[in-house]
Amino acid sequence: MTGGLRIAIDGPAAAGKSTIAKLVAKKLGYTYIDTGAMYRAITYKVLQNFIDPRNEEEIAKLVGNTVIELQPGGNAQKVLLDGIEVTEAIRSHEVTSQVSAIAALTSVRQLLMKKQQNLAADSSVVMDGRDIGTSVLPDAELKIFMTASVEERAQRRLLEEQLRGITNDYETLKREITERDKADSEREISPLKKAEDAIIIDTTGKTIEEVTDRIVEYAEKRLTK
Numbered sequence: 001m002t003g004g005l006r007i008a009i010d011g012p013a014a015a016g017k018s019t020i021a022k023l024v025a026k027k028l029g030y031t032y033i034d035t036g037a038m039y040r041a042i043t044y045k046v047l048q049n050f051i052d053p054r055n056e057e058e059i060a061k062l063v064g065n066t067v068i069e070l071q072p073g074g075n076a077q078k079v080l081l082d083g084i085e086v087t088e089a090i091r092s093h094e095v096t097s098q099v100s101a102i103a104a105l106t107s108v109r110q111l112l113m114k115k116q117q118n119l120a121a122d123s124s125v126v127m128d129g130r131d132i133g134t135s136v137l138p139d140a141e142l143k144i145f146m147t148a149s150v151e152e153r154a155q156r157r158l159l160e161e162q163l164r165g166i167t168n169d170y171e172t173l174k175r176e177i178t179e180r181d182k183a184d185s186e187r188e189i190s191p192l193k194k195a196e197d198a199i200i201i202d203t204t205g206k207t208i209e210e211v212t213d214r215i216v217e218y219a220e221k222r223l224t225k
């Protein structure tokens with residue numbers, strides 16, 4: 001650490017974690033790390049290579065030969081998979097529907113967790129995911145557990161997808177989000193769970209600015225302690 005903090009932001013799907021984590025990082029001048037993008041990139045590669053998502057041996061081999069880079073850029077963080085940009089491709093419906101199964105595999109988690117810990121080793125970071133406060137950075141100086149009602153999360157995702165030109169319907173999104181949360185919470189290794197020392201922020205009915213400012217305030221308090 002270089003005098004700054006490590007901020008862990010965990011929570012269920014579509015709670016606003018990445019939007020807010022990115023803004024908090026920008027305000028504090030920290031590095032933003034989207035760990036979900038890493039699991040998505042691996043999932044994309046598994047699908048591209050027509051590997052059965054249950055074939056852990058093949059997937060472990062593949063993960064060992066994969067380079068994932070997160071590059072800061074404008075509003076979006078660019079994701080490179082083996083040197084090729086996959087920023088948009090990893091948000092596809094196909095990837096979203098398979099990612100929880102791939103993320104439940106021990107070999108995948110072990111490797112990505114090491115990568116994530118290395119990224120946070122010598123810089124001040126805002127890292128968002130499911131297990132950051134519990135497993136990846138258990139000593140993070142500030143931990144947030146961000147939630148929102150499933151209705152609001154589905155509604156937000158619907159708008160987000162519409163802006164990206166994707167047609168979907170509210171009920172399908174609501175069901176998919178619920179299923180993904182269930183899979184992520186019930187897996188054996190580092191499931192989605194609030195760390196004991198995390199601060200809960202329910203973003204239902206709150207604006208992006210409100211939540212961002214609140215986290216920045218917590219961070220500033222921690223820094224002056």
Ligand code: C5P
Binds near residue numbers: 039099103
């Ligand atoms: O954050 P995002 O929705 O992009 O994450 C996609 C998926 O990646 C999650 O549903 C979860 O299965 C997995 N994930 C994880 N641990 C993290 C981040 C994401 O298992 N730290």
